[in-house]
Amino acid sequence: MFISPVISPPARIILICSGKGGVGKTTLTANLGIALAKLGERTTVLDADFGLRNLDLLLGLENRIIYTAQEVLSGTCRLEQALVKHKQQPNLCLLPAGNPRMLEWLTPEDMQKIVNLVAAQADYVLIDCPAGVEQGFKNAALAAREAIVITTPEISAVRDADRVIGLLNTMNVQPVQLVLNRVRPKMVANQEMLAVDAVTDILALPLLGLVVEDEQVIVSTNRGEPLTLTESSSAAGRAYHNIARRLRGEDVPLIDPSKEKKGIRARLMSKFRLAGLF
């Protein structure tokens, strides 16, 4: 049988969504994009949040945008002209979101068309999904094959994530994996924050990654340099790198930081619990 050496496996098209806003979709998309690019994968991140686009800003590419998905769709430019290549990580490209008015006319077919174009020359396509469960989410989800749901250990975020998971299940998006963001190990150890296994039990999804609360995330967004870009070993940066490796099928053990080191109060509490006081 003839096998052409130029045919590469189809791109993995991954939706990054959360339901609730502000839980870390765009930060995950930017960091994961860079991390995958570093691992040698041709990665395109696609900003599907046409209403409130921010992915360009987190990647530090906001000044280099000339064309957007809108011009690609209307045929004003070719895809190659719209894609913004990252200077330090040329494996990473951004397809910027168009004008917010795109929301009014964009159909699932349009979205599908953009994604197919992008996927033809990439190993990974990451779609940064808008918050909410309305048409913007549905357009993005219908164009994706698999999904990463990101949530924080807060009841509102978990509830919204659950809603999104329910919708993804009806849209045939498979597999759906979970990233738990902004975990505060101390609070979890003191039972003042939902524990990791409580969230995974409730949502019944495999855990792809665990990102602890890290001030460096804010510093990195200030600069427009995702944490995964630099070698500095921030806790969140390491977590994003691990997520990228797990996504590629590497077996990277997950460590629950709340079980690693306990605060003095938590230790005291567990001693009391052992003594049968609770």
Added chain:
Amino acid sequence: MALLDFIQRLLGLQKPSATTAKERLQLVLAHDRSDLNPELLEQMRREILEVVQKYVEIDLEGGDVSLATEDRVTALVANLPIRRAKAMPVGAPKDIVLADSSSKNLAKPAVCEDSVSSEDVGEDSPTPLGEVPEDVPPAESATDLPHASQASGPSEHEAETLP
């Protein structure tokens, strides 16, 4: 965690907030996932109670029919304290009811739990089960059990309506 909270937790006066969060989430998700509108749920609840009341006298205020969820499976959980058995018509139903309640009593005394679906998520019942006495009279000798319904949990609803 403030020191006062810490002391209250040590003394067992306050549940950890993470536990409260988990319980609240499980309840709200059970409703979200079921997509049953509250009106239909209420109607179903009434009809279930009517059927059960044909056979046993139940403590309506202490009881509860609610949705619970585990592993993305939603279950309907009925938690109905029995006051006394009614005079049974001849035949099988009595035996079935008794056998069922006595087997469940091993784990959760004084509470007859009818799980409509196969999933049985009893922990979410609003009445604390741990405070119920171990020795529960079987339903046929339960001529009148005010203490049993009291013991099945000091929930707010109950406190108001008990004689």
